Amino acid sequence: MEKKNAWTGYKSKDLKELEKLNSEYKEFITTAKTERRCVSELTRLAEDAGYRNLSEVILNKEEIRPGDKLYAVHMKKTMALFNIGTEPLSAGMNILGAHIDSPRLDIKQVPLYEEKEFAYLDTHYYGGIKKYQWVALPMALYGVIVKKDGTVVDVAVGDGEDDPVLGITDLLIHLSQDQMKKGASVVVEGEDLNLMIGSRPLQGEEKDAVKAQMLKFFRDEYGVDEEDFLSAELEVVPAGRARDFGLDRSMVIGYGQDDRVCAFTSFKALLEAGTSGRTGVCLLTDKEEIGSVGATGAQSFFFENTVAEILYAMGDKENISVRRALSRSRMLSSDVSAAFDPVYPSVMEPKNSAYFGYGVCFNKFTGRGGKSGSNDANAEYIAHVRNIMDKNHVRFQTAELGKVDQGGGGTIAYISAKYGMEVIDSGVAVLSMHAPWEICSKSDIYEAEKAYKAFLKEA
Numbered sequence: 472m473e474k475k476n477a478w479t480g481y482k483s484k485d486l487k488e489l490e491k492l493n494s495e496y497k498e499f500i501t502t503a504k505t506e507r508r509c510v511s512e513l514t515r516l517a518e519d520a521g522y523r524n525l526s527e528v529i530l531n532k533e534e535i536r537p538g539d540k541l542y543a544v545h546m547k548k549t550m551a552l553f554n555i556g557t558e559p560l561s562a563g564m565n566i567l568g569a570h571i572d573s574p575r576l577d578i579k580q581v582p583l584y585e586e587k588e589f590a591y592l593d594t595h596y597y598g599g600i601k602k603y604q605w606v607a608l609p610m611a612l613y614g615v616i617v618k619k620d621g622t623v624v625d626v627a628v629g630d631g632e633d634d635p636v637l638g639i640t641d642l643l644i645h646l647s648q649d650q651m652k653k654g655a656s657v658v659v660e661g662e663d664l665n666l667m668i669g670s671r672p673l674q675g676e677e678k679d680a681v682k683a684q685m686l687k688f689f690r691d692e693y694g695v696d697e698e699d700f701l702s703a704e705l706e707v708v709p710a711g712r713a714r715d716f717g718l719d720r721s722m723v724i725g726y727g728q729d730d731r732v733c734a735f736t737s738f739k740a741l742l743e744a745g746t747s748g749r750t751g752v753c754l755l756t757d758k759e760e761i762g763s764v765g766a767t768g769a770q771s772f773f774f775e776n777t778v779a780e781i782l783y784a785m786g787d788k789e790n791i792s793v794r795r796a797l798s799r800s801r802m803l804s805s806d807v808s809a810a811f812d813p814v815y816p817s818v819m820e821p822k823n824s825a826y827f828g829y830g831v832c833f834n835k836f837t838g839r840g841g842k843s844g845s846n847d848a849n850a851e852y853i854a855h856v857r858n859i860m861d862k863n864h865v866r867f868q869t870a871e872l873g874k875v876d877q878g879g880g881g882t883i884a885y886i887s888a889k890y891g892m893e894v895i896d897s898g899v900a901v902l903s904m905h906a907p908w909e910i911c912s913k914s915d916i917y918e919a920e921k922a923y924k925a926f927l928k929e930a
């Protein structure tokens with residue numbers, strides 16, 4: 472049972488590969504800070520690697536054969552990629568799943584207002600956050616404003632070289648006597664997360680002149696007016712690049728590593744794995760942080776429908792084949808795990824915790840209380856996965872999310888398990904989970920990608 476820190480065993484070849492993967496990863500999470508940007512960036516990379524768009528394949532009645540590479544996107548926020556195997560699809564797939572949405576602040580539908588000659592956009596937070604962590608930071612704004620005629624206007628400001636940043640102010644310590652007595656959940660309240668965007672009045676304007684100036688800005692810069700915010704999706708995220716963390720550069724700090732660290736490594740593994748017997752899949756879902764709901768969340772029929780479309784296009788028109796393809800599949804449902812933090816040891820049980828540098832992490836179950844809400848992976852399946860990891864010299868560890876009855880959390884694992892497929896939670900350990908800046912170990916990122924590649928080939 473004795474385990475060693477993965478760093479102690481790396482040769483120079485490993486270290487070179489590790490740094491290369493992590494450089495690409497840092498670039499990716501710097502560029503793709505929203506689910507829409509993840510999908511567009513990964514679509515670009517997939518097309519470069521020869522993946523065809525499934526909807527075009529269907530439209531043009533193109534053939535699908537073993538060895539083909541396909542991707543499907545739904546509503547620009549969720550996607551599935553396939554390496555079609557040499558065995559029939561109905562024999563089951565090897566699926567890597569992860570989510571590409573992250574905690575953030577969403578702009579409200581009626582957001583713009585002026586107060587004491589400051590202009591603000593009002594926000595509604597998305598996912599589980601400690602609200603006090605999201606103030607006094609430079610923030611970026613990403614998303615779309617869709618006009619009534621269907622024109623989609625892209626907004627991306629805060630990460631360009633000369634871009635301005637936005638943000639939410641915090642109360643100065645000198646006057647915080649009352650605030651400091653409050654509980655942490657109310658020290659900054661949700662309704663007070665107001666994004667400051669300007670302070671300069673429009674010349675010649677009498678009333679709400681700063682707001683008027685901002686409206687002029689939105690008109691000039693994006694061609695939109697105040698009503699167009701009604702059909703906008705704008706997300707406020709931390710501004711700035713993902714970077715090396717630690718004097719030894721052993722870690723990565725960046726926004727949205729939950730769960731883009733698993734999404735990126737799964738995607739990379741699929742691209743590198745090539746054709747196997749069983750069809751390999753990378754499924755990237757939206758809305759995990761709010762319960763995997765909606766047409767782009769893991770609970771939607773997007774993936775099932777996509778599998779049905781591929782079978783149909785391959786000439787297998789039996790409904791039973793869809794059921795078989797799904798029930799005979801095996802999946803690594805990847806999401807970040809809570810890393811052991813020596814500053815807060817009391818919430819962890821050391822034997823069953825994830826540690827930086829000990830490789831990809833498998834969680835037999837997640838959930839809360841008596842494992843409530845969890846997919847509880849089968850022992851037989853865990854043995855199968857363990858065997859694949861050992862055979863391929865992949866470092867892995869097992870963990871659960873903190874001490875019994877300390878809290879908990881969920882993933883998308885239980886949703887795929889509904890088809891009767893084998894599923895286990897796996898992923899990369901993270902520190903400061905759901906904070907604006909999260910931290911991962913470069914070696915765990917490296918081991919995760921190796922684990923996913925081995926799984927695609929051998930599960």
Ligand code: MN
Pocket residue numbers: 570729730759806807
């Ligand atoms: Mn997650």
Ligand code: MN
Pocket residue numbers: 729760905
């Ligand atoms: Mn999360």
